[in-house]
Amino acid sequence: MSASTLIKKYSAKNDPLPTKSAGGKIKNDTGIGAAVVFNPVRDPKTGYCIEPDEDSPQRRQIEKHNRERWAHLQDYAGADAGLQNTRDPNGKYNCGDCNQVIPKIDDCWVIDLKKKLDPAKSSCRKWERTCKGDFEMNWHGSKNRISEAMSNFGTRSGGGPNEVFGCHNCPIGITSKLGKDDLGNDLYCQEADARVGDNDCCAINAAKTL
Numbered sequence: 001m002s003a004s005t006l007i008k009k010y011s012a013k014n015d016p017l018p019t020k021s022a023g024g025k026i027k028n029d030t031g032i033g034a035a036v037v038f039n040p041v042r043d044p045k046t047g048y049c050i051e052p053d054e055d056s057p058q059r060r061q062i063e064k065h066n067r068e069r070w071a072h073l074q075d076y077a078g079a080d081a082g083l084q085n086t087r088d089p090n091g092k093y094n095c096g097d098c099n100q101v102i103p104k105i106d107d108c109w110v111i112d113l114k115k116k117l118d119p120a121k122s123s124c125r126k127w128e129r130t131c132k133g134d135f136e137m138n139w140h141g142s143k144n145r146i147s148e149a150m151s152n153f154g155t156r157s158g159g160g161p162n163e164v165f166g167c168h169n170c171p172i173g174i175t176s177k178l179g180k181d182d183l184g185n186d187l188y189c190q191e192a193d194a195r196v197g198d199n200d201c202c203a204i205n206a207a208k209t210l
């Protein structure tokens with residue numbers, strides 16, 4: 001049996017689709033090799049996770065683990081997960097405020113850009129907070145700089161001061177029906193299946209780009 005058939009069979013058996021409200025299920029015997037798998041409840045139409053109706057210490061533990069997963073897989077930066085120098089306290093994540101920008105030529109030390117960046121509207125998953133103690137390396141000249149595609153580089157459409165990145169500008173982050181958690185996270189990320197903060201961000205931010 002192919003891996004995709006196995007996973008489909010596993011999902012059909014264990015996914016509590018379509019809208020069970022208690023949250024996902026954690027199974028410790030998938031029968032396909034992985035030790036423990038968390039199955040979030042998903043909307044069958046969009047594929048997005050559905051936020052549970054009830055909060056609890058166990059749910060918060062799941063959310064925390066999901067944020068940590070997101071930090072590892074999607075360069076998420078939040079209050080309790082991810083590299084803190086990759087979190088923008090202003091929630092803009094613009095290249096102009098990034099430690100790795102080369103301001104006079106609108107270029108970057110680490111991403112192999114094909115065109116000039118826009119200091120007010122461009123960003124990528126490797127954004128870093130400005131810090132004089134965190135010196136950067138001149139990576140120009142290396143063939144192994146990070147490509148635009150790998151960095152999820154993008155430039156926001158529109159010209160206003162609010163056309164920035166951050167979870168507050170991402171349509172995947174919606175107002176949490178559970179309200180704020182004790183970290184101040186008030187948006188429910190339908191991909192990470194966890195509450196996130198307005199000024200957090202990750203690689204798949206879905207704000208409109210050019």
Ligand code: SF4
Nearest residue numbers: 167170173189202205
């Ligand atoms: S709300 Fe958007 S930017 Fe924030 S963690 Fe989720 S997908 Fe990433």
